[in-house]
Amino acid sequence: MSEDVKWGDAIEEPENLEELLIAPDGDLKILLPDECRNVKRVKEYNQLSSRLIQYALDEFRQVGWMDENCIFEEGDETEIKIFNMSIQEAICSHILELLRIFSNEGHSGYSAMYTLSLFNRLVNYKPILALISExxxxxxxxxxxxxxxxxxxxxxxxxxxxxxxxxxxxxxxxxxxxxxxxxxxxxxxxxxxxxxxxxxxxxxxxxxxxxxxxxxxxx
Structure with a gap:
């Protein structure tokens, strides 16, 4: 059985590394080992309440990468693994971490667009200022x-x-x-x-x- 935890409650990281907190329908849950399957444990659990992360989780479910409880669907046994996760699960986990950091900054509409514009250029190895051929x-x-x-x-x-x-x-x-x-x-x-x-x-x-x-x- 699972222990329910409400948003905003003080949460300590589980001692059992196989325990997990997820965010289905606005509630956090600690999953016991037999419920965990292959889901990556996410730290700083209370940040999962952000609208941006919830939107991402909804989209992951929409395309079939997660089930309704935010648990990643098991892939083919022959699928390449990253840290014992499928490639898709690892990528989604990385995206959630980026969204968590972005959400924590509390950007306004303008600063969010400006930040994303700069990030998009730098992450693609594109210069901020024009090349002048010095x-x-x-x-x-x-x-x-x-x-x-x-x-x-x-x-x-x-x-x-x-x-x-x-x-x-x-x-x-x-x-x-x-x-x-x-x-x-x-x-x-x-x-x-x-x-x-x-x-x-x-x-x-x-x-x-x-x-x-x-x-x-x-x-």
């Missing part, structure tokens, strides 16, 4: 090729500079292409998805370079 921004990686130290997807050679992650072609096999760039350059956090014809129309110089490189590879 000499100290570059690291030599081969005889005539340099990589930008502030944005790893940006390179330059003796002829031109390019971003190799800025555009994805949706209708060709070689989907990532070089987008020729000028400085200052503000790298996008997500690639622009284009058909080959759209790429030709919007970025004619990059398209010409793409065709030239493709021809050389086929020689």
């Amino acid at each position: 000499d100290d921004e570059w690291e030599k990686v081969s005889e005539d090729l340099y990589q930008n130290k502030r944005c790893f997807s940006v390179f330059k050679n003796d002829t031109y500079a390019y971003d190799q992650d800025a555009v994805i072609l949706t209708d060709v096999e070689d989907s990532y292409v070089q987008l020729l760039i000028d400085f200052p350059y503000d790298p996008p956090t997500q690639p622009e998805k284009l058909t080959i014809n759209q790429f030709k129309s919007i970025y004619p110089k990059s398209y010409k370079n793409y065709i030239s490189r493709l021809s050389k590879l086929q020689e």
